[in-house]
């Protein structure tokens with residue numbers, strides 16, 4: 001069966017041109033943009049001066065005292081030449097100056113925008129729900145963050161200036177022609193519409209081919225990143241040859257796609273050149289005849305011959321620039337689409353601080369475990385003293401305390417590792433009791449693979465569960481029954497589709513996401529360690545913790561001993577994804593990391609599945625201490641590890657089918673009792689001589 005899902009379809013507004021999207025994004029850089037534009041235009045203006053200077057020089061030597069300069073008040077040809085020399089010097093100086101200025105401005109603008117865009121895109125990507133990542137290739141996402149943003153940077157570096165300068169040339173030279181020789185100016189202008197028409201037709205033809213190239217390159221990088229992370233599997237299954245073949249196919253597809261684009265784009269310049277040639281020869285002949293008949297001065301004729309080159313040749317580069325523009329716009333679209341992807345899981349507004357203010361008045365939570373009300377008001381007055389609340393007299397209602405002050409800058413974890421412990425008598429600490437209440441929760445994963453939003457079968461089915469503050473519950477059940485999913489729903493990694501989840505009586509949708517997730521320590525079923533040292537991995541997410549805290553946490557997780565035996569102890573590099581450690585070692589680091597976080601709620605999802613029985617028992621003993629006054633959810637396969645839980649739930653196909661203490665469940669003679677007997681039987685067999 002399936003459940004109805006209200007889908008956010010707020011992305012259906014008409015598509016905006018990527019250039020407009022880019023302009024909108026680049027609003028803060030507008031002044032820099034206009035300044036760079038000004039410098040590009042001025043540079044081109046001065047760059048176009050030499051043919052004019054040549055024309056004037058010819059005019060000076062041919063016409064002498066009757067030249068144009070003479071009419072401006074310079075009677076002798078010598079003084080005219082001197083003036084011309086000075087003018088040349090100034091013009092070339094200014095040209096160089098503005099070239100330097102525009103190059104710097106455009107390239108800096110390119111750098112700034114790519115930097116900001118990458119950070120924004122990455123930050124936005126982090127906010128997106130897991131389903132977004134699950135339906136996409138990592139390689140493709142990396143291609144957006146790297147290649148597409150670099151493409152845009154390249155266009156801003158050079159392409160934008162190119163476009164502006166071509167425009168300036170056409171306007172200035174064309175305008176100049178109309179002023180000095182309107183009778184033949186049309187001849188110089190004649191090829192322009194054809195060149196433009198040719199360029200734009202090419203652009204239209206090329207666009208889909210370049211889009212295809214982008215698709216192919218992202219498929220290629222997806223394959224590469226997939227294979228590199230699965231290298232062990234490839235080796236062990238001896239599929240190297242197959243993988244090379246598959247890569248060859250992808251790479252070949254990329255090559256062919258590129259070749260299709262090249263075939264077309266390479267034809268551009270030669271074709272356009274013919275059009276230019278026609279314009280040039282027409283002016284050469286017709287203008288020459290005009291000059292011979294005296295209707296055109298020699299100076300203007302020679303200037304125009306030089307100028308038409310300056311006018312038409314840059315237009316041939318227009319194709320290339322449009323190419324680049326096209327690629328940049330395709331990339332812009334992809335980056336902007338990412339930035340515009342709506343965030344499906346919205347953070348709530350409430351903080352624990354706000355909730356803490358009302359907690360004294362509100363007493364909630366009937367404890368079904370022992371039939372009395374729990375969560376007395378005195379709880380809220382207590383704060384734990386040490387990082388882990390360890391080694392202290394077993395105060396009856398010691399409440400794990402949650403630090404809700406995140407406003408302070410968080411320095412690098414390593415630099416903090418050796419500082420003395422922070423005093424915890426801090427007004428920003430608010431107690432979270434850790435009462436969890438799931439009410440008729442239903443959930444199904446969504447699937448974006450085929451079309452938009454295919455809803456898969458229900459994983460959590462109308463499930464209700466109440467966990468009183470400070471209790472330890474265990475969930476057991478066959479694999480695929482939805483245990484891990486349930487935990488992810490608590491963390492709001494996925495959004496439930498029906499029912500509600502309350503934490504301390506507050507709907508988790510109303511809580512700020514960070515506040516919710518910081519309150520929960522989660523040792524997930526598949527541990528992920530970052531490339532870095534053991535210490536950095538333990539300190540991850542607890543930037544103010546010290547080395548001593550980390551060691552204490554490692555001891556609780558039974559990890560201290562093996563860490564000490566590593567070649568560099570706590571400074572040993574664990575490798576990418578922690579691959580230099582064994583599965584059990586990774587799990588113990590993950591437990592240490594969660595313990596160090598000192599959260600009011602601890603979730604252990606098969607957290608000790610990869611450690612041996614003795615170590616597991618040892619972890620169990622030390623965790624018992626830690627979990628005493630902390631809401632704990634333990635998911636386990638080995639029932640012996642959870643038999644002491646306050647309550648055990650058996651989950652099957654998204655429903656809780658049995659519940660009770662270990663003894664109660666054994667009496668029920670149901671699934672649990674059956675499982676227990678099997679495991680005990682196996683255990684007895686194992687311990688036979």
Ligand SMILES: Nc1ncnc2c1ncn2[C@@H]1O[C@H](COP(=O)(O)OP(=O)(O)O)[C@@H](O)[C@H]1O
Nearest residue numbers: 134445459477478479480481482483484485486
């Ligand atoms: N990210 C996901 N996308 C789609 N389906 C999923 C995803 N994760 C788990 N499932 C499916 O949900 C069901 C429950 O999985 P899970 O909660 O991991 O089970 P358990 O932890 O009890 O072994 C399984 O049928 C699994 O195939």
Ligand SMILES: [Mg+2]
Nearest residue numbers: 483484485525
């Ligand atoms: Mg699981």
